[in-house]
Amino acid sequence: AQSVTQLDSQVPVFEEAPVELRCNYSSSVSVYLFWYVQYPNQGLQLLLKYLSGSTLVKGINGFEAEFNKSQTSFHLRKPSVHISDTAEYFCASGGNFNKFYFGSGTKLNVKP
Amino acid sequence: EAGVTQFPSHSVIEKGQTVTLRCDPISGHDNLYWYRRVMGKEIKFLLHFVKESKQDESGMPNNRFLAERTGGTYSTLKVQPAELEDSGVYFCASTLTEGPNTEAFFGQGTRLTVV
Numbered sequence: 001a002q003s004v005t006q007l008d009s010q011v012p013v014f015e016e017a018p019v020e021l022r023c024n025y026s027s028s029v030s031v032y033l034f035w036y037v038q039y040p041n042q043g044l045q046l047l048l049k050y051l052s053g054s055t056l057v058k059g060i061n062g063f064e065a066e067f068n069k070s071q072t073s074f075h076l077r078k079p080s081v082h083i084s085d086t087a088e089y090f091c092a093s094g095g096n097f098n099k100f101y102f103g104s105g106t107k108l109n110v111k112p
Numbered sequence: 113e114a115g116v117t118q119f120p121s122h123s124v125i126e127k128g129q130t131v132t133l134r135c136d137p138i139s140g141h142d143n144l145y146w147y148r149r150v151m152g153k154e155i156k157f158l159l160h161f162v163k164e165s166k167q168d169e170s171g172m173p174n175n176r177f178l179a180e181r182t183g184g185t186y187s188t189l190k191v192q193p194a195e196l197e198d199s200g201v202y203f204c205a206s207t208l209t210e211g212p213n214t215e216a217f218f219g220q221g222t223r224l225t226v227v
Contacts, residue, residue: 004154009152032212036218041220042220043115043116043203043217043218043219043220043221044203044205044218045218046215046216049212051212051213090155092155094212095212098143098145098160098205098207098210098211098212098214098216099145099157099160099168100147100155100157100216101154101157102147102154102155102156103154104152104153104154105152105154105155
């Protein structure tokens, strides 16, 4: 069975500071890993995904994530956040049929 | 191009009533998915349509939930009768094909409150 754990429900950070949102996955089979973002009153939007190959994945809006198989982690990072990054972020794992297993979400609150 | 559209955006109903949620996927997307997020917890898979057929309905919580996709276009999710624990945000997503290389597009969700 697959599962995803997001360790932080809320992360407050000041504008222009770096941020890391943590995600750990559990699976007995190969997985594909994703980060989605939900801005207020909008649907989920894909930030980035890891399918195979390079373990460092770059996404939109300056975000990147690193797949670490030994630590079963897929943490999301951004070196300098903006007010506009305030949103809820979801880590997810998936298989071949787009059936996602989501974490419980992390609310990123960027303060001026 | 229009994205995935869900109606209504919010619904407040009394326990025991019936509610029908609708999802219009991106035109041409054969795959349609329903998910639900209850009380700030994780978003959980409900079911997956390929065209009008149910590919996987393993996440449907019980027989009070009925999903349809007649004609393989839009889909409805009916809850009858609604219970308090059915409150949450219901998301719909669609993909052109199956497989991780195809991006899933999500709607903005329907927030259902059962009182």
